[in-house]
Amino acid sequence: MEFLKQSFELLEKRELAPKVTLYRVLAPQVAKARKAGQFVIVRVCEGSERIPLTIADADPVSGSVTLVVQEVGSSTARMAKVPVGGCFADLLGPLGAPTHVAKMGTVVCVGGGIGIAPVHPIAQAMKAAGNRVIGVLAARNTGLLFFREEMRKACDEVRVWTDDGSDGKKGLATDAIREIQAEGPIATVIAIGPVPMMKFVSKLTRELGIPTQVSLNPVMVDGTGMCGGCRVSVGGKAKFVCVDGPEFDGHQVDFDELSRRQAIYKEDERHAMERLQKEVR
Amino acid sequence: MAPTIAPVPKDLKARFKTLRQDMPNQDPIARGKNFQEVALGFDAEAAKLEAYRCIYCKEPDCVNGCPVGIDIPGFLHEVEKGDFSSALGILKSTNLLPAVCGRVCPQEEQCESLCKTGKSKGNKPVAIGRVERFLADWERAGGVAKPQEVAPATGKKVAVVGSGPAGLACAADLARAGHDVVIFEAFHKPGGVLVYGIPEFRLPKKIVADEIAALEKMGVEIVCNFAVGLTATLEQLQEAFDAIFVATGAGLPYFMDLPGENLGGIYSANEYLTRVNLMGAFDPDHNDTPVVRGKNVVVVGGGNVAMDAARTALRLGAEKVRLVYRRSHDEMPARGEEIEHAEEEGIDFTLLTTPVRYLGDDKGRVVGVECRRMELGEPGPDGRRKPVEVAGSEHQYPADVVVVAIGNGPNPLVPRTTPQLETKKGKIVAKDDSGRTSMKGVFAGGDIVLGAATVILAMGAGRKAAASMNEYLATGAW
Numbered sequence: 001m002e003f004l005k006q007s008f009e010l011l012e013k014r015e016l017a018p019k020v021t022l023y024r025v026l027a028p029q030v031a032k033a034r035k036a037g038q039f040v041i042v043r044v045c046e047g048s049e050r051i052p053l054t055i056a057d058a059d060p061v062s063g064s065v066t067l068v069v070q071e072v073g074s075s076t077a078r079m080a081k082v083p084v085g086g087c088f089a090d091l092l093g094p095l096g097a098p099t100h101v102a103k104m105g106t107v108v109c110v111g112g113g114i115g116i117a118p119v120h121p122i123a124q125a126m127k128a129a130g131n132r133v134i135g136v137l138a139a140r141n142t143g144l145l146f147f148r149e150e151m152r153k154a155c156d157e158v159r160v161w162t163d164d165g166s167d168g169k170k171g172l173a174t175d176a177i178r179e180i181q182a183e184g185p186i187a188t189v190i191a192i193g194p195v196p197m198m199k200f201v202s203k204l205t206r207e208l209g210i211p212t213q214v215s216l217n218p219v220m221v222d223g224t225g226m227c228g229g230c231r232v233s234v235g236g237k238a239k240f241v242c243v244d245g246p247e248f249d250g251h252q253v254d255f256d257e258l259s260r261r262q263a264i265y266k267e268d269e270r271h272a273m274e275r276l277q278k279e280v281r
Numbered sequence: 282m283a284p285t286i287a288p289v290p291k292d293l294k295a296r297f298k299t300l301r302q303d304m305p306n307q308d309p310i311a312r313g314k315n316f317q318e319v320a321l322g323f324d325a326e327a328a329k330l331e332a333y334r335c336i337y338c339k340e341p342d343c344v345n346g347c348p349v350g351i352d353i354p355g356f357l358h359e360v361e362k363g364d365f366s367s368a369l370g371i372l373k374s375t376n377l378l379p380a381v382c383g384r385v386c387p388q389e390e391q392c393e394s395l396c397k398t399g400k401s402k403g404n405k406p407v408a409i410g411r412v413e414r415f416l417a418d419w420e421r422a423g424g425v426a427k428p429q430e431v432a433p434a435t436g437k438k439v440a441v442v443g444s445g446p447a448g449l450a451c452a453a454d455l456a457r458a459g460h461d462v463v464i465f466e467a468f469h470k471p472g473g474v475l476v477y478g479i480p481e482f483r484l485p486k487k488i489v490a491d492e493i494a495a496l497e498k499m500g501v502e503i504v505c506n507f508a509v510g511l512t513a514t515l516e517q518l519q520e521a522f523d524a525i526f527v528a529t530g531a532g533l534p535y536f537m538d539l540p541g542e543n544l545g546g547i548y549s550a551n552e553y554l555t556r557v558n559l560m561g562a563f564d565p566d567h568n569d570t571p572v573v574r575g576k577n578v579v580v581v582g583g584g585n586v587a588m589d590a591a592r593t594a595l596r597l598g599a600e601k602v603r604l605v606y607r608r609s610h611d612e613m614p615a616r617g618e619e620i621e622h623a624e625e626e627g628i629d630f631t632l633l634t635t636p637v638r639y640l641g642d643d644k645g646r647v648v649g650v651e652c653r654r655m656e657l658g659e660p661g662p663d664g665r666r667k668p669v670e671v672a673g674s675e676h677q678y679p680a681d682v683v684v685v686a687i688g689n690g691p692n693p694l695v696p697r698t699t700p701q702l703e704t705k706k707g708k709i710v711a712k713d714d715s716g717r718t719s720m721k722g723v724f725a726g727g728d729i730v731l732g733a734a735t736v737i738l739a740m741g742a743g744r745k746a747a748a749s750m751n752e753y754l755a756t757g758a759w
């Protein structure tokens with residue numbers, strides 16, 4: 001095996017929905033080593049932040065990893081400016097503990113909004129382990145949905161739910177779970193998406209007694225356990241999401257604390273955006 | 282190296298009478314607002330005068346005080362004569378990073394604590410560290426920088442995991458011996474604590490960058506963005522390399538598990554310093570990574586790391602920086618010079634005090650710290666008097682930023698992903714000075730073996746491991 005300096009060339013770039021872009025990046029060692037549920041840390045260019053992004057797919061043959069990124073601030077906006085053939089300055093991974101994959105029965109994989117991307121590799125792995133996998137794609141409206149084909153391939157069945165009913169059934173991820181539960185027992189739920197969605201799904205599944213894994217997205221710096229910036233309370237204990245997670249038992253997570261920690265840097269994030277806009281002009 | 286014995290000088294009196302040279306510092310008020318280096322260094326005259334204070338002891342105790350046994354009287358003798366180039370040769374034959382060690386070594390506890398000049402009545406020890414720093418800076422300023430000689434290629438491939446002082450020193454010696462060396466570093470920039478931990482105002486990053494550039498010139502390849510244990514396992518590296526040195530440091534931050542510790546604005550020292558030093562949060566016009574800039578900053582701890590955090594907070598614009606430490610002034614583990622500098626800059630030392638919980642607002646941001654006073658009780662097993670809490674002494678300080686600097690544990694990444702590697706309390710077990718671990722061909726050294734220690738010990742461990750790796754690569758004997 002060769003272990004050389006890597007250059008993280010952008011091989012493919014595709015818009016999946018407004019402000020949601022798929023990036024296929026050259027990173028052969030990461031592509032080879034990664035397992036479902038793991039993520040990378042990307043630093044787009046000199047001066048930009050180190051941001052965590054889930055590995056949505058990987059191809060060890062071409063040595064590439066796929067990231068699906070929602071543009072929400074300066075780093076993700078900088079990312080959108082990198083052309084195919086250009087490079088990300090840095091990419092570290094695979095990070096985090098892989099998803100615990102086992103044969104359990106019916107597994108429901110819920111992807112809410114941008115969370116569809118990280119749930120995809122988990123659905124693949126759960127299916128490969130012999131589970132019956134039901135994918136739930138949930139979004140505010142039809143324009144925000146993506147990866148429909150990919151999820152169909154990864155799951156036994158895919159159901160679409162939108163808040164406004166513009167696609168699939170009208171309702172929330174929790175409604176989807178109730179519907180599936182009414183049809184037969186669910187062995188486990190995996191829910192990835194915005195914090196409120198994960199919070200309410202966990203609340204429901206606790207009532208229904210269904211084990212639930214969620215994937216948390218706190219602010220990170222190193223991604224290797226060296227700073228503690230990513231800590232969240234799980235079962236009343238502080239955990240480092242980058243090494244102890246990112247997946248945790250949804251019934252134990254303090255979601256409100258996570259939301260508050262995510263909002264610490266609102267002002268600074270605005271400043272970073274303004275700096276970017278100045279550069280562009 | 283055996284110390285050179287210079288002739289015992291005849292002018293002992295004159296030497297003893299020469300005063301320890303002062304090293305100029307930036308003005309305390311001005312420097313509290315900038316990140317430039319605080320200590321400005323000796324000039325050639327001061328360095329020569331300082332060297333003249335050495336009496337060339339037949340049995341130089343100073344050398345025993347230096348963890349790597351530098352030939353101190355040997356290089357001082359050359360400095361006294363004004364032959365800086367020869368002095369550097371002697372210094373660098375043992376200390377690969379004199380510009381770094383001359384700045385950050387706890388000299389007053391090591392070489393200088395045993396200096397005989399310092400033991401003579403009313404006198405202070407020779408400022409060995411400052412002379413080292415002078416020599417290194419003189420070389421950097423265009424003195425003589427002799428290119429490093431590299432032995433003919435051996436065809437052996439060696440991996441070094443971690444690019445802190447231990448890894449850098451080991452890589453340099455291995456490259457000099459003609460091996461093919463690759464350093465793997467998890468961060469996007471090499472240097473370890475020297476770049477992400479120790480602030481610019483104590484150790485300019487240009488110095489570290491130059492040392493790394495010199496290594497690359499010797500043919501060492503540095504692969505950043507590579508976390509051994511995750512990007513590839515140690516076992517996988519074993520297949521590709523003839524020997525491996527693990528120097529992954531003590532990067533695991535400890536917290537105290539107090540109520541409210543997860544409030545916004547409460548940082549580990551690692552996170553706080555990494556955001557500022559490595560990610561450049563002190564300069565938001567060029568860097569996106571943010572850090573909360575507090576008006577009232579409380580730093581918990583009394584070591585070098587706590588001093589660095591407190592002085593960093595001041596430079597980020599804090600109006601009041603309070604250092605809360607549970608023992609008294611004398612027990613503070615930080616270097617004397619750092620404590621002095623912090624005091625001069627106006628850091629408030631709140632001693633014999635410990636935090637018990639943190640108070641937050643409705644947005645989940647810290648607004649205050651509740652503390653309890655401490656008393657020193659009976660001496661504990663380490664001989665230090667144990668602090669005990671005084672019941673009913675609760676009181677509060679306002680705080681919009683808190684930095685927890687109570688220590689770091691060994692980095693768990695490699696041990697956790699390498700089950701066959703023997704560890705003790707999280708530290709990798711190295712058999713002896715050679716750095717041999719329980720895995721054939723795998724050596725370890727620096728903070729990952731010693732626990733959080735010092736730059737010079739890490740560098741020394743890297744060099745000793747390199748020597749035993751050379752032997753192993755030549756003979757194959759384990």
Ligand SMILES: Cc1cc2nc3c(=O)[nH]c(=O)nc-3n(C[C@H](O)[C@H](O)[C@H](O)COP(=O)(O)OP(=O)(O)OC[C@H]3O[C@@H](n4cnc5c(N)ncnc54)[C@H](O)[C@@H]3O)c2cc1C
Pocket residue numbers: 039049050051052053054055067068069070071072073074075076077114117118216217218219220221246262263266269270
């Ligand atoms: C394990 C993990 C996996 C993730 N996977 C994906 C993914 O696959 N696709 C995707 O679009 N997003 C993902 N995210 C979220 C993504 O990291 C953030 O959207 C991104 O960092 C925003 O950066 P920005 O500079 O563009 O926005 P900013 O304006 O800086 O921030 C917008 C919001 O993003 C969050 N954020 C900011 N900086 C960081 C940081 N350094 N680390 C983490 N969050 C931060 C904050 O909550 C902030 O309020 C993941 C997060 C984690 C922790």
Ligand SMILES: Cc1cc2nc3c(=O)[nH]c(=O)nc-3n(C[C@H](O)[C@H](O)[C@H](O)COP(=O)(O)OP(=O)(O)OC[C@H]3O[C@@H](n4cnc5c(N)ncnc54)[C@H](O)[C@@H]3O)c2cc1C
Pocket residue numbers: 385386387442443444445446447448465466467468471472473474475478479507508509510528529530531532554585586589616692694695726727728729733734735736737739
């Ligand atoms: C803020 C601060 C101030 C200090 N001040 C002083 C001082 O004044 N004087 C003094 O003598 N000492 C001081 N120290 C201590 C000194 O810096 C350390 O003892 C020394 O750096 C240890 O060197 P090292 O090479 O063992 O590890 P480090 O310098 O910790 O380097 C380890 C490197 O390995 C990398 N790494 C970790 N895991 C992996 C992995 N799995 N794969 C790849 N790379 C990995 C890390 O990212 C890091 O870059 C200070 C420490 C801190 C934190």
Ligand code: SF4
Pocket residue numbers: 346347348349350351353376382383386387388391392393409410413737
């Ligand atoms: S390396 Fe440190 S301990 Fe050794 S002589 Fe230099 S300053 Fe003193």
Ligand code: SF4
Pocket residue numbers: 334335336337338341342343344353354395396397398399407409
């Ligand atoms: S102990 Fe002091 S005086 Fe003696 S050789 Fe060492 S530096 Fe010189």
Ligand code: FES
Pocket residue numbers: 219220221222223224225226227228229230231240241242243
């Ligand atoms: S991101 Fe630093 S410890 Fe998790």
